[in-house]
Amino acid sequence: MEDRGEGGEPAAGLHFVGTKEDLIKAKRSFRTLEGRDILVLYHQEIFYALDFHCYHAGGPLQNGDIEEFDGKLCIVCPKHKYKISLAEGEGIYRATNPYAPVPTKRWYSKGIKQRVHTVTETDGDVYVTLSHMSRFIESDYFQGEKGKVERERM
Ligand code: FES
Numbered sequence: 001m002e003d004r005g006e007g008g009e010p011a012a013g014l015h016f017v018g019t020k021e022d023l024i025k026a027k028r029s030f031r032t033l034e035g036r037d038i039l040v041l042y043h044q045e046i047f048y049a050l051d052f053h054c055y056h057a058g059g060p061l062q063n064g065d066i067e068e069f070d071g072k073l074c075i076v077c078p079k080h081k082y083k084i085s086l087a088e089g090e091g092i093y094r095a096t097n098p099y100a101p102v103p104t105k106r107w108y109s110k111g112i113k114q115r116v117h118t119v120t121e122t123d124g125d126v127y128v129t130l131s132h133m134s135r136f137i138e139s140d141y142f143q144g145e146k147g148k149v150e151r152e153r154m
Contacts, residue, residue, distance in 0.1 A: 014120070014127045023047065023126050028062050033130060036143050038117060040128065041066075041086075043073070048086045049117040049128045050075075053142035055091065056082045058151035069094070070107035089114035089137065114139040 059079030
């Protein structure tokens with residue numbers, strides 16, 4: 001999609017992804033921005049944008065359920081059920097520490113695994129600014145050529 005800035009001029013780094021009305025209707029939308037596959041989703045009156053392919057094995061996140069775990073709203077990857085927080089891209093999982101005096105299940109964080117992007121709204125239009133955080137985030141792999149080949153094999 002084309003960028004639209006003030007007066008219809010492209011704004012650097014800002015990608016027009018749709019009107020608010022259309023994106024709300026669609027709830028989940030696939031976009032390719034600067035060659036990167038992105039999922040834009042609308043949930044409980046908030047827009048989120050994150051890499052489309054799951055950091056674990058590149059599964060498409062588009063049809064993942066959205067649930068709250070450990071107080072964090074997460075998308076559950078349909079492929080192997082990994083849980084990814086929508087706001088941060090954090091991978092979370094529930095497990096038992098066998099060394100604890102009383103082993104009980106609790107939530108753990110794997111840290112940021114899925115790249116998330118910034119969504120802004122102006123006059124009914126919605127824009128995504130891609131994250132340029134320089135460190136490697138695991139979902140980056142499935143945006144690259146090797147990752148694309150691997151995704152298609154699975
Ligand atoms: Fe998403 Fe495995 S590909 S959980």
